[in-house]
Amino acid sequence: QVELVESGGGLVQAGGSLRLSCAASGRTFSSYAMGWFRQAPGQEREFVAAISWSGVSTYNSDSVKGRFTISRDNAKNTVYLQMNSLKPEDTAVYYCAADRNYRSRVVGGTPDYWGQGTQVTVSS
Numbered sequence: 001q002v003e004l005v006e007s008g009g010g011l012v013q014a015g016g017s018l019r020l021s022c023a024a025s026g027r028t029f030s031s032y033a034m035g036w037f038r039q040a041p042g043q044e045r046e047f048v049a050a051i052s053w054s055g056v057s058t059y060n061s062d063s064v065k066g067r068f069t070i071s072r073d074n075a076k077n078t079v080y081l082q083m084n085s086l087k088p089e090d091t092a093v094y095y096c097a098a099d100r101n102y103r104s105r106v107v108g109g110t111p112d113y114w115g116q117g118t119q120v121t122v123s124s
Contacts, residue, residue, distance in 0.1 A: 001026065001113075002024055002025065002026050002028075002029070002032060002098045002112075002113040003024065003025040003026070003113075004022055004023070004024050004025075004096045004097070004098060004113060004114065004115035004116075005022065005023050005024075005115055005116070006020060006021065006022045006094065006095070006096045006115045006116065006117060006118040007020070007021050007022075007023070007118060008020040008021050008118060009094060009118030009119045009120045010119075010120070010121070011121045011122075011123065012086055012120075012121070012122055012123070013122070013123050014086060014087055014088055014122055014123065014124050015085060015086065016086050016122075017082070017083060017084045017085075017086065018083045018086065018120060019080055019081065019082050019083070020036070020080065020081040020083065020094055020096075020118060020120070021078055021079075021080055022034070022036075022078065022079045022080075022081075022096030022115060023076075023077060023078050024077045024078070024079070024098065025077070026077075029074060029077040030053055030054075030074040031053055031100060032053055032098040032099065032100055032113075033050060033051065033052050033053050033098070033099055033100065033101065033102035033105070033106045033111075034050065034051050034070075034072060034079040034096065034097065034098050034106065035047065035048070035049065035050040035051070035070075035096070035097045035098075035099075035106040035107070035111060036048040036049045036050075036070060036079075036081045036094060036095070036096060036097070037094070037095045037097055037109070038090075038092035038093065038094045038095065038120075039092055039093050039095070039117075040089075040091060040092040040093075043092075045095070046061065046063075047061050047107070047109050048060070048061055048063075048064055048068065048081070048094070049061065049064065049068055049069075049070040049081060050070065050102065050106045050107045051070045051071065051072050051079065052102045053100075053102070055071065055072050055074070057102065058070050058071075059107050064083075064090075067083065067084050067085045067086075068081060068082065068083050068084070069081070069082040069084075070082075079096060081094070083120070086120075086122045087122060088122045088123065088124045089122075090120060090122050091120060091121050091122050092119075092120060093117040093118065093119050093120075094117060094118050094119075094120050095114055095115055095116075095117045096114070096115040097111035097113060097114050097115070098111055098112070098113040099111035099112045099113065100112075
């Protein structure tokens, strides 16, 4: 069982930056691949970024490539999403997720564990 708690969301102007954090419970955090997803009003939840358990492999969606960076600190049981050059279309609730399977479950969009989400609003 993994419990995930996101933080760091808020209101920012277009072109600005935010860093989201996701703190995970449990002693086995380093064995889980992690991901970030987002859901805008009236839209389906979409994949944003993923990172393998070791941090060696990362993968971003095309919509955030070059602007967002996912990273993790296994000593702190935390995964981060650094978001730069934010656009109004990045406005959404951002969710942290975890699963032992990096490629088929996290990148594939069906991880087992989810956080409660944090709101990011980008004004134009």
